Amino acid sequence: MISGPVTPDVPTPRPATRFDRRLSKILDHATAVFYEKGYEGASMRDLSRVTGLSLAGLYYYFESKEELLCLIQKHYFTVVVDRLQKRLRDVNDSESRVRAFILNHFEYFLTENYKATKVLSKEDDVLAGHLGAEVTALKREYYRGCSELVETLKQEKGLEFNTRVAVLSLFGMMNWIYTWYKPQVDPEAGALARQVGDIFLAGIKSSVKRH
Amino acid sequence: MISGPVTPDVPTPRPATRFDRRLSKILDHATAVFYEKGYEGASMRDLSRVTGLSLAGLYYYFESKEELLCLIQKHYFTVVVDRLQKRLRDVNDSESRVRAFILNHFEYFLTENYKATKVLSKEDDVLAGHLGAEVTALKREYYRGCSELVETLKQEKGLEFNTRVAVLSLFGMMNWIYTWYKPQVDPEAGALARQVGDIFLAGIKSSVKRH
Numbered sequence: 001m002i003s004g005p006v007t008p009d010v011p012t013p014r015p016a017t018r019f020d021r022r023l024s025k026i027l028d029h030a031t032a033v034f035y036e037k038g039y040e041g042a043s044m045r046d047l048s049r050v051t052g053l054s055l056a057g058l059y060y061y062f063e064s065k066e067e068l069l070c071l072i073q074k075h076y077f078t079v080v081v082d083r084l085q086k087r088l089r090d091v092n093d094s095e096s097r098v099r100a101f102i103l104n105h106f107e108y109f110l111t112e113n114y115k116a117t118k119v120l121s122k123e124d125d126v127l128a129g130h131l132g133a134e135v136t137a138l139k140r141e142y143y144r145g146c147s148e149l150v151e152t153l154k155q156e157k158g159l160e161f162n163t164r165v166a167v168l169s170l171f172g173m174m175n176w177i178y179t180w181y182k183p184q185v186d187p188e189a190g191a192l193a194r195q196v197g198d199i200f201l202a203g204i205k206s207s208v209k210r211h
Numbered sequence: 212m213i214s215g216p217v218t219p220d221v222p223t224p225r226p227a228t229r230f231d232r233r234l235s236k237i238l239d240h241a242t243a244v245f246y247e248k249g250y251e252g253a254s255m256r257d258l259s260r261v262t263g264l265s266l267a268g269l270y271y272y273f274e275s276k277e278e279l280l281c282l283i284q285k286h287y288f289t290v291v292v293d294r295l296q297k298r299l300r301d302v303n304d305s306e307s308r309v310r311a312f313i314l315n316h317f318e319y320f321l322t323e324n325y326k327a328t329k330v331l332s333k334e335d336d337v338l339a340g341h342l343g344a345e346v347t348a349l350k351r352e353y354y355r356g357c358s359e360l361v362e363t364l365k366q367e368k369g370l371e372f373n374t375r376v377a378v379l380s381l382f383g384m385m386n387w388i389y390t391w392y393k394p395q396v397d398p399e400a401g402a403l404a405r406q407v408g409d410i411f412l413a414g415i416k417s418s419v420k421r422h
Contacts, residue, residue, distance in 0.1 A: 040251030122333065124390055162398065165406050168391045169384040176383025179335055187373065195376050202417030203410030 023061050026051050027072050035115035039069060039123045069123060070131040076116050077138040080108045084145060094153040099197045101146050105174050106189040106196075110181065118178040143167065154204070161207040170200050234272050237262050238283050246326035250280060250334040280334060281342040287327050288349040291319045295356060305364040310408045312357050316385050317400040317407075321392065329389040354378065365415070372418040381411050 029050045033042045044065060048055050062068045084104045091100050109117040127135055147167045154163060173196050186192065240261045244253045255276060259266050273279045295315045302311050320328040338346055358378045365374060384407050397403065 038251065040249065161409075162406060164396075165398065165403065166410065168387065169407055169410060171391075172383040172385070172387025173380040174383070176379065176387055180379045180382075185375075187376065192376065195373060196380055198372075198418060199377065199380060199411065199414030201414075203412075203414035206413030206417075207409060 023071070024075070026053070026058070026061055027068075027075050030068055031072055031113075031116050031119055034069070034072070034119045034123065039065075039119070039126055066127060066131055069119075070127055070135055072116070073120060073123075073127075073135040074138060076109075076113060076120060077135070077142055080104065081138070081142055081145065083108060084142075094149065094156050095201060097149045098146075098153055098201060099193070101149055102170070102174065102197045102200070103190065103193040106193040109174075110177060110192065111189045114178075114181075117175070121175045121178050143171070146170065150204070157205060159204060159207045161204055166200075166204055170196075173200065234282070235286075237264070237269070237272055238279075238286050241279055242283055242324075242327050242330055245280070245283070245330045245334065250276075250330070250337055277338060277342055280330075281338055281346055283327070284331060284334075284338075284346040285349060287320075287324060287331060288346070288353055291315065292349070292353055292356065294319060295353075305360065305367050306412060308360045309357075309364055309412060310404070312360055313381070313385065313408045313411070314401065314404040317388075317404040320385075321388060321403065322400045325389075325392075328386070332386045332389050354382070357381065361415070368416060370415060370418045372415055377411075377415055381407075384411065 026047075030042075030047055033046050033050055036042075037046065042065070044055055044058060047068070048058055051058065062071055084101060087100050087104050088097060091097050109120075126132075147163060150167050150170075151163055153159070154161070177192075180186075187195070237258075241253075241258055244257050244261055247253075248257065253276070255266055255269060258279070259269055262269065273282060295312060298311050298315050299308060302308050320331075358374060361378050361381075362374055364370070365372070388403075391397075398406070
């Protein structure tokens with residue numbers, strides 16, 4: 001468990017250098033382009049247009065469209081994991097920790113970075129080689145973080161279920177939203193996290209009686 | 212509710228004509244190509260290679276790659292809805308009916324048509340215009356079928372939850388499998404349907420106490 005000072009408010013880490021700030025802006029723009037056109041459908045020319053940078057200017061920040069997608073994925077997963085760790089610092093109850101994971105995910109991906117959710121979910125398997133491996137490692141860390149929270153709850157309450165299936169079902173509930181969420185119709189992140197948390201927690205807690 | 216004779220075994224409807232049989236084979240091959248290369252990445256030339264048909268031969272069956280994707284989506288959704296209706300004929304208990312929906316989905320998409328699951332989930336929003344509208348109508352019918360089953364259970368047990376969020380969370384659990392399922396590691400369709408059903412049903416049934 002991660003311990004440390006209480007941090008009620010969790011700001012996005014501010015990019016430090018001018019290069020980082022520029023890159024961060026480019027990643028935002030590029031995410032929007034991939035969201036609209038899909039990764040395959042987007043060209044470096046499209047990216048050049050929306051960022052206002054020349055192709056040569058873009059290549060100063062990354063070598064290829066693959067590397068750009070890798071940077072995007074690394075950026076979002078790094079920040080969401082970072083926020084999660086801060087958020088978990090002052091939560092001790094194991095059920096609340098699972099709820100904190102869900103809320104963190106929805107707040108970050110639904111409220112603040114909706115377009116990124118689609119890009120990250122949909123372009124899940126595009127990257128191969130070492131770029132793919134870097135992203136996979138980060139995703140695995142994120143998955144493992146969730147899995148440990150669920151496993152702790154499971155041990156504590158003497159529950160019996162397949163943790164892998166349960167956790168990946170939870171990720172399914174959280175990630176599938178990019179296909180259906182309508183801000184005008186559906187509850188905001190907090191209410192959504194509550195309902196998904198209700199279903200998931202009551203769902204796994206029932207397992208002790210069933211097996 | 213659909214009533215009729217009990218049908219313990221539910222075969223895929225057999226294509227009737229030579230044209231239909233040929234088309235059905237082409238759809239299988241094309242699904243495999245889209246699975247490997249992605250829709251954007253696959254060319255009519257790839258499809259020509261795997262089906263053994265000339266480009267002109269392919270265009271006899273459909274006019275464009277878009278129409279092909281539309282035919283694939285219509286095919287799988289038509290068959291899964293058809294099977295579901297047959298399966299529900301002899302199930303009266305509303306909880307068992309929700310479980311029957313989940314089992315039907317996993318048996319069809321996971322066991323028999325795994326590659327189709329990825330293509331259908333991933334290429335969800337590619338089609339526009341009237342082709343897209345046809346597929347959307349079929350998907351909506353499938354969604355609505357599930358929604359009615361859940362709504363019936365909700366009324367019967369006096370539960371309180373957002374049906375749309377619950378049902379789309381269930382679809383998330385079911386559809387996200389294309390990103391993680393490993394036949395060597397994970398439970399087969401029946402066991403998976405049971406665990407997802409356990410989580411979902413205990414999850415929504417708990418809502419009466421919470422609100």
